[in-house]
Amino acid sequence: MSGHGNQAEMMQEEPIGSGLKRRTEEALNNPFLRKAVAFTTDKLRSGRLQAMEDFGSWEEWRERGRAIREHTIRHLDFYLNQFAENVVKAGGHVHFCREAGEAVNTFLDIAKRHNTKLVAKGKSMVSEEIHLNRHLNEEGIEAIETDLGEYILQLAKETPSHLIIPAIHKNKEQIADLFTEDSGEQMAPETSTLAAYARQKLRQYFLEAGIGLTGCNFGVAESGSITLVSNEGNGRMVSTIPKVHVVIMGMERLVPTFEDLEVVLNLLARSATGQKLTVYTSLLTGPRGAEDLDGPEELHVIVLDNGRSAQLGDPIFQEVLHCIRCAACLNVCPVYRHIGGHTYGSVYSGPIGAVLTPLLKQDMKEAGQLAYASSLCGACYEACPVKIPLHDMLVHLRYRKVRLKMTSLPERLAFRTFQTAFGNVKVYRMATKAAYYLQKPFGQNGMIRRGPGPLAGWTKSRFFPMKPRLSFRDRWQTLQNELKSSDRKKGQAAEQDQSHNGKGERGTY
Template sequence: MKHANSTSHLSVKERAKNAVQDEFLRNAVRFTTDRLRNRKQAVTESFGQWEVWRERGEQIRAHTIANLDAYLAQFIERLEAVGVHVHFAVDSSEATDAVLSIIQSKKARKVVKSKSMVSEEIHINQHLEANGITVVETDLGEYIIQLAKETPSHIIIPSIHKSREQIRDLFENAGATQLTTETRDLTAFARRTLRSEFLSAEIGITGCNFGIAETGSVVLFTNEGNADMVMNLPPTHIVLMGMERILPTLADLEVMAHLLPKSATGQNVITYMSMLTGPKRSADRDGATEMHVVILDNGRSRQLGDEQFQAVLHCIRCGACLNVCPVYRHMGGHAYGSVYPGPIGAVLSPLLEKGEQYSDLPYASSLCGACFEACPVRIPLHDMLVQHRQKLVASGHGNPSERMAFKGYENIFAKPGRYRLSIKMARKFLSPLAKEGKIRSSFGPLAGWTKSRDFPMLPKQSFREIWPSLKRE
């Protein structure tokens, strides 16, 4: 499987330019995000008092992250009390080593997985396959992109960019015959194929939507039921979770059980909310006999205590910000070059991965604030994007010509006389580029703007110039 950053040598602007030229991609992403956004609006309006629920969600996540050390310690204590093996990983390397060590200790050769963004973050599939271990994704969307050797392009719907025809072709390459493009036929093939994988796998790997500190429970939200098979049929179950995915109590889970599905897919309730507290007990009829939880830091702890960015750890990975973002809706997820796309990815990726790789992602935003309005726990992503940009400029990043332009802007607006003179000069300079009252330019700094937007010509007289006559009248 190719990494999300396989085109990391390109800037986000170059990746976006390539993406917007793919008409099918744009239409597919727009269609699906429109549907998800409309469903969310309908279900939250009928539910009522949505802003009250958002505020409560924000309070729970803010309290949890502010006291994360205490709740993590309580969670780990409860996990160990019910027989769970806990592994804390400082970075992705430690996490993959922990998983590989567990699998090798069992002499296992096959792993089945349910959807997990953390597993994508640490590229666990590639590491396991490099060590001769077969990994099978069992979430339908993840199974599709695994066959395509791609990475997810959406947090909730990984294969949002694939057509039914493309999916049929992938399934036929995987052994299907005489498939139609009907959803029923495509899912039936996936079920038949994956059933034997569930039964023959020695290891099951899942993600974790929430860990409950009060009980040591792991909670998973799914719509397909595959996660239940993954964590119950193989004898060993491994949970991968980010260290921030903690909730203090089961009462807090009730709030998230409303916020997450409504924000993610516009569902009133999630199809499956599975709660697991420890491995199989002697009285249980099924379940894994051994359970491991790998808790990942990987840069998250650096945000603790940071007034600007600590709130990014409040995220519950619903993907609602992607569905309203005008940038994501035009270029899809792969153009971000990161495991986490959209506004949350533009904020989170540069924080988790220091250096140049994702430094330009904060500019992949219009700063419209739609992401904040959509976020069920009220994370001010638009403010964080501005703060990222400020830090980049302060550290010397940015286009030299852009810095010169803003310096000129500062000098011009510092004196009224300079401002008036600059307006007169701009009229003369822009006049040859104007047509039907709008400026058109195929070169220079205006070209990028006028290619896709209207740039009205400056009026013959400014308000300040006509004000004396208006005042006399």
């Protein structure tokens, strides 16, 4: 397993924005990837819809979830203090870290103090966010992913492609090849065989690891408890067998009370996989007590800011902190469903990633390009269990990028031309008439199949209808003229009939 701690850093080395087009083309030209992602997201989406129907009153629960998250984030300072105080009262330690580097150094200090050379990891997107595996590897500390999907990707030296199903783009044959290479023995592409190998392989790491590391789905402020949800047992093994348990959590991952926790857990499981509740829902409060049979001797909670606090008070983007990481927005997004998660080039993918990544990185030049990886259809908002208006945020991110003059010069000139044309009636009419003649070299049978310049990207996967000789306005005016002419003729005919009838009537007396 040596070297597995350095998990797919090549993707992070490439600039997010400038590499987006290349990664998109690679994904679109990978039929297996597109089929695998579409199949799984369809299954997850169907499960969510069925769970919503069975649950009933779904919109009321969504509104309750939204209200809980809004209240928590609005009073985040209070609940962070309450949470930290209760963690300490229960015997744990809390470390507030403003930046990724500070969080990494805090973890390294804990590992060095305990002379740890092996870390068993549960699923943690925040550890991916700060590239913890790479830093541990550089210090000679081996980090082993124990979530099955994450373990598969660690062997493949890839990053997660989905928030809850990290290996969504892998099939059994590919996994069997990875396990064959790792074990040195031929592995059959059967689920039971592959799961048995992973179980046997990982068990020794649970026993040997000096530190168990997990993320945190929700911290409960009133008790200082850590909530972990999973469909695998590794979370409980990682958090109870090693002598030291380290939790890394984003500062926004709190709920005030257990009553609030009930609401968000109901929303999370149903939105993520369609389950009523995940197989394992663990509540951990403090390290092992004198009367406890198992559990860690030490508990450390690293609370990470890393750009999150910059969104507090922002009337547009504060709501992004409401996210409960269910990935429902990924499963309905037409862009994600075609290109998968790796195309985004960041830890967080899909609609939530397109908004969250540039905000956390505070980088509109590169990461801000993700705001354009959306059709703005609003499906993400409809699926979000806490009603985050991601489509509106994507529009505002695009506006921010334009306002900072980070778009290309040709793009700015194109939109200035567009503004001029649509801001003046005469210019608009001239432009639309000229367009009919300018398009002729590129069209055939009413369609443009190979567009010039920027249109080439559009016509690469679809046809662009040619502009007709007469615009809608021209046709409308013609129709109005025809109707007026018809009305005049009818009026004249009516007058003639009336005159004729009048003469006939006078002739009878």
